[in-house]
Amino acid sequence: MARSTLYQQVARELRRAIYSGDLGPGDQLPTEADLMQTHGVSRNTVRLALGELVNEGLVSRTPRRGTIVRDRRPLLMYPQRELAPQPAHSPREAFGYAVSQEGRKPSQVIEVAIVEPPENIATRLELSDGDLTVVRRRLRFVDGQPYNTNDSYFPHAIVADSEIVNPADIVRGANLVLEELGHPQVRVVDDISARMPTPEESRRLELEPGTPVMEYVRVGYDDADVPVRVAVSVLPADKHLIRYELERH
């Protein structure tokens, strides 16, 4: 009990320094030896305190520089802009747009598969048992670093004969292909939630401990109100901010 109180005191003081800005992003925390001396505590107590801050996502441990304050500046995404008329050759996705705006380089790895969809996807696409989907799974990078994933599901019956089944980038965007197939998306519903990542997501996105993810799901409906696309993005919370601008009618 006494030990628990001690390490929490050390954690609290470090936390305050971070929230107040005394320790900014990229700053090194005092060494374990320094913290032991300043607080008159054991190495174990110091490590428990630092472990707590790691779990809260406030600091990370590096092999060379010791424990440093994490950078919380996020990539600003505007999901509305995908719906607006866009100039030719501009990136058609919130992610590509946001990255380009910052002068950084977006890239992606695409896998395409024909699958029986998970139940939550089948429900959103209003599919019957046995109906197949084409899924385009993308792992997306900024300046070569993994940043987020986007899995887009399309009803196989609609896109079977289109380039959506090819495992290559669609320069003009999958939404334009859907439009050419007679299914323009005139309405979308965006659901945003957050959770801790699965171990698979942590590995794929190289997440540090204590990093939650936002799950952003967009369902697109055509002019007959048929759902024609479900896009699931997994956005590490330390790297993304989602923004909507609304006007009163």
Place this chain on the structure above:
Amino acid sequence: MARSTLYQQVARELRRAIYSGDLGPGDQLPTEADLMQTHGVSRNTVRLALGELVNEGLVSRTPRRGTIVRDRRPLLMYPQRELAPQPAHSPREAFGYAVSQEGRKPSQVIEVAIVEPPENIATRLELSDGDLTVVRRRLRFVDGQPYNTNDSYFPHAIVADSEIVNPADIVRGANLVLEELGHPQVRVVDDISARMPTPEESRRLELEPGTPVMEYVRVGYDDADVPVRVAVSVLPADKHLIRYELERH
């Protein structure tokens, strides 16, 4: 190393059972003794495995019922509805609306203070050094359980003589008061992000370990494009889902 592999195997099997739905919300996990026998591992290994699932927010430990799968059904919030014309007497806030729709009972505790705003609030309200704000801090409950917090900041110069400075509920809504003061909010910018909670938030909202929060910040601008309100909501991720519906113009 061997030990780490063992407990991760146990965790993986339990995780699969949860994701597949074999173990649903509220279901009890097998006891520690059962898990020890099934997997042929020590009590320590079982506890490490369960600890991992707690940190991922998948299960919680209860004094009476052992380890149970957490309920992930969230409260569905529609931030757009605050901007739409509303019938008289209907709740004016996304939270109150969402709770009432589910036939549950919203309540809140309100504190009002006149404060120098934190830097991020001052920036969003475009205030000068020394300018004061009125903050209305609300802790909100569903059926008596703490659910989320909402802190709304207003420039003191605008609201000083209004009922916004009174520590009581404003039945017709603070936005209508702002409108009567000559500052109708015609445009809002919503920022959504996620992070681990602060210890203070964990305490106030009675959060379980491994529960991230969404931070939802709305800035309202009047017809002269002056920011007149910043509302910061802290939404425990296991209890909230944010939804936007957009149409293509």
